[in-house]
Amino acid sequence: MKTIAIAGATGAVGRQMLECLKEQKIEGNIKLLASARSAGKEIDGYIVEELNEQSFQGVDYVLGACENDITKMWMPWAQQAGCVVIDNSSAYRLDDNVPLVIPEINAQDIANHHGIIANPNCSTIIALMALHDLNDLYHIENVVCTTFQAVSGAGVKGIRDLERELADEHAQPEAFAYPIAFNVIPQIGGFDEFGITSEEWKMQNEGRKILHSPNLNVNCTCVRVPVWRSHSESILVKTTQPVDLDELKERLSHSKGVVLRDDPKHNIYPMPIDTTNQDDVFVGRLRYDLADPEKKTIGLFCCGDQIRKGAASNAVQILAELIQLEK
Numbered sequence: 001m002k003t004i005a006i007a008g009a010t011g012a013v014g015r016q017m018l019e020c021l022k023e024q025k026i027e028g029n030i031k032l033l034a035s036a037r038s039a040g041k042e043i044d045g046y047i048v049e050e051l052n053e054q055s056f057q058g059v060d061y062v063l064g065a066c067e068n069d070i071t072k073m074w075m076p077w078a079q080q081a082g083c084v085v086i087d088n089s090s091a092y093r094l095d096d097n098v099p100l101v102i103p104e105i106n107a108q109d110i111a112n113h114h115g116i117i118a119n120p121n122c123s124t125i126i127a128l129m130a131l132h133d134l135n136d137l138y139h140i141e142n143v144v145c146t147t148f149q150a151v152s153g154a155g156v157k158g159i160r161d162l163e164r165e166l167a168d169e170h171a172q173p174e175a176f177a178y179p180i181a182f183n184v185i186p187q188i189g190g191f192d193e194f195g196i197t198s199e200e201w202k203m204q205n206e207g208r209k210i211l212h213s214p215n216l217n218v219n220c221t222c223v224r225v226p227v228w229r230s231h232s233e234s235i236l237v238k239t240t241q242p243v244d245l246d247e248l249k250e251r252l253s254h255s256k257g258v259v260l261r262d263d264p265k266h267n268i269y270p271m272p273i274d275t276t277n278q279d280d281v282f283v284g285r286l287r288y289d290l291a292d293p294e295k296k297t298i299g300l301f302c303c304g305d306q307i308r309k310g311a312a313s314n315a316v317q318i319l320a321e322l323i324q325l326e327k
């Protein structure tokens with residue numbers, strides 16, 4: 001039986017990965033790794049071990065759920081031990097030797113791995129799940145997107161900020177630069193010289209790689225909102241071919257991993273409260289931009305659980321595909 005390690009097993013994504021392994025019925029010996037602070041903790045009957053140079057001996061697959069700096073520290077140890085790593089951090093996503101995969105879109109890229117497969121950014125996964133059918137049918141050239149990102153997107157510390165601020169209006173934020181309770185913060189990541197944040201660049205750079213569309217343009221504004229879990233995105237898309245909205249809806253209604261929630265007359269549309277704790281991305285509010293008589297510009301709204309499809313379940317789906325490939 002293969003051995004699967006989760007690096008960062010005590011975090012928001014790592015804990016979810018353990019559940020997803022069970023849900024997706026992936027069998028193996030499980031090893032949970034985290035910092036020395038967590039060594040000895042029990043999660044679901046497994047004892048957490050401190051991640052160190054020896055941790056990956058005898059391990060076949062690693063699901064990575066640590067921040068970039070920690071991932072870069074342990075990756076050489078995993079590589080030396082011959083593991084295949086499916087990593088959630090952004091440390092290796094744009095490396096030419098590392099496939100960046102959403103299985104519903106580019107599962108075929110998994111076969112080109114050299115020991116590391118990267119899981120895309122959570123907002124990128126949710127947006128592309130909503131957009132890849134549109135891209136197949138009418139070819140996307142330009143995307144303008146505003147995200148509404150849940151506090152758990154910043155991990156356990158993001159959840160704690162909102163919990164503490166709801167309990168005590170004078171609590172000082174720790175994960176975010178400003179209070180998040182009853183607020184929205186238009187900054188995720190650091191700003192560059194163009195006034196664009198690191199999070200905002202991810203959707204264009206990662207989108208180009210996943211869709212194999214090197215000329216895709218994405219203009220993104222990423223906003224943190226006081227929602228526990230599930231990111232939402234308002235997207236305006238420009239295509240090269242005129243869009244037939246009925247055809248698009250028909251396609252989306254059969255798209256794996258997508259649920260069409262689009263019935264404005266009955267106030268039916270995607271909301272994060274409905275996508276929390278499940279894997280599908282909900283898509284709705286589909287409409288033409290009336291300023292474009294060519295019908296090449298449409299608006300939509302989508303939501304998805306960023307800890308599940310935006311991270312853990314996508315990674316475990318990649319693992320399932322990889323295991324199939326190796327059979």
Ligand SMILES: NC(=O)c1ccc[n+]([C@@H]2O[C@H](COP(=O)([O-])OP(=O)(O)OC[C@H]3O[C@@H](n4cnc5c(N)ncnc54)[C@H](OP(=O)(O)O)[C@@H]3O)[C@@H](O)[C@H]2O)c1
Pocket residue numbers: 007008009010011012013014033034035036037038039051064065066067068070088089090121122152153154155156157306307310311
């Ligand atoms: N949260 C999301 O919605 C989301 C979505 C997509 C991608 N991601 C990415 O997934 C990764 C994990 O995010 P998260 O939100 O789960 O973070 P988190 O809740 O802060 O968890 C971080 C994990 O890293 C471990 N860790 C910290 N220092 C370590 C060390 N020196 N050695 C070994 N393990 C160490 C922590 O262990 P201790 O508990 O022992 O400190 C914990 O298990 C990040 O790269 C993040 O950008 C997150």
